[in-house]
Amino acid sequence: MAVYNPKSLKAEEFINHEEILDTIAYAEANKNNVELIDAILKKARPKKTETGCVCGGLTHREASVLLACDIPEKIEEIYKIAEEIKLAFYGNRIVIFAPLYLSNYCVNGCVYCPYHLKNKHITRKKLTQEEVRNEVIALQDMGHKRLAIEAGEDPVHNPIEYILECINTIYSVNHKNGAIRRVNVNIAATTVENYKKLKDAGIGTYILFQETYHKESYLELHPTGPKHDYAYHTEAMDRAMEGGIDDVGLGVLFGLELYKYEFAGLLMHAEHLEAVHGVGPHTISVPRIKHADDIDADAFDNSISDDIFAKITACIRLAVPYTGMIISTRESEEVRGKLLRLGISQVSGGSRTSVGGYTEEERPHDTEQFDVSDQRTLDEVVRWLMENGHIPSFCTACYREGRTGDRFMSLCKSGQILNCCHPNALMTLTEYLVDYASEETKKVGYEMVVKELTRVPGEKVRKIAEQNIIDIRNSNRRDFRF
């Protein structure tokens, strides 16, 4: 039997089944243990220091106790602390991105995904470089600066050379004032050699959802194709980091397995990355299964309610305070609005989950991966965020200035990241407002920029930010390293 060891490079040792079961049992036994819960909450609460703020974070066991707890006042306290952490480390900024589907050819048999090999009626499509260029122009015309590219796994149709060529094309397009400044990549688990190539191509975060940490379920949910190999998939982030990729993004597809199991597994994965590579995940995504072409989301009986979903999000926020959290347009405006208060730091906007969807007038469904709940335009999402007190940020400066991996984390942990992020968010928001926003959004946006400028820490930085914003508004200056 495998033994739990977060430093091991073997999937079954760092995501240890027995340890997860013991954790769930421990959490259940202590879910009404107020003394223990109070001690865990105390550890999670952000503490002021001379340089900023620090946060203890929680172990998978501690966080699992909070997740199991059903005392209403304690749940309220968890939510309150989640919001405090979000404000302490990310301020009221929300980073904006969009997915770009390159190809839906796939050789895997994932039972929850309509791209599975046995789906013979879905239209298969792979973008040509000309089509990639047109999609990027459409995305730039919306105002996007940060993309997450998505592709099925198919060594013949979507080899690494194809993905690299697409990344190159994406970075090369400059339409009007547009530019994609960060390309995150969500493609299947691959080799160290291929991760090195992705690193050399200048990618941002490498994102790979575990789908489920439960090995037996994993094997059933991925019955055929290369993704069937649980260890190869689970150990992918170690290979990515070995290949030089600093920022990796974790996630599970909630609904496939029992959420308490996934939650413990996810945090153990984060602990493993920290233990082995000295840096935890850059982001954690929290997708839930959605209806899709031949996929009935209701057929998955581990689906979670909106309340449990909120609790999971808040408990992740407490456990890994320095990790960004992503919510996609799989979720409705209402759910997204609630989770933004509980620790989410990145949202997608105006998304299309079909191959070539951005150049179509109407939202196409023939190649779509799943239904999009939040169907608002990017302009509507941006305005909605601001009306709710969040600053939409199009900033990619950390990545462009080499503040990735442990360099990003150490700045974040000392609270210093706030000093650059806040002015950068305001400057990139101004760029967006000048170039792409509707009159209504411009009005809300400029008012927000003026108000938020007063909160930029330090007079010198504030003056520079102010001058840059005037320059952007007056002369469309575009020489900053956002």
Ligand code: SAM
């Ligand atoms: N092919 C890549 C891989 O194998 O990991 C990943 C790209 S896939 C386009 C992105 C993610 O979409 C998957 O990891 C999965 O979690 C999610 N997904 C698949 N089917 C879904 C569905 N029906 N509803 C919601 N999300 C889904």
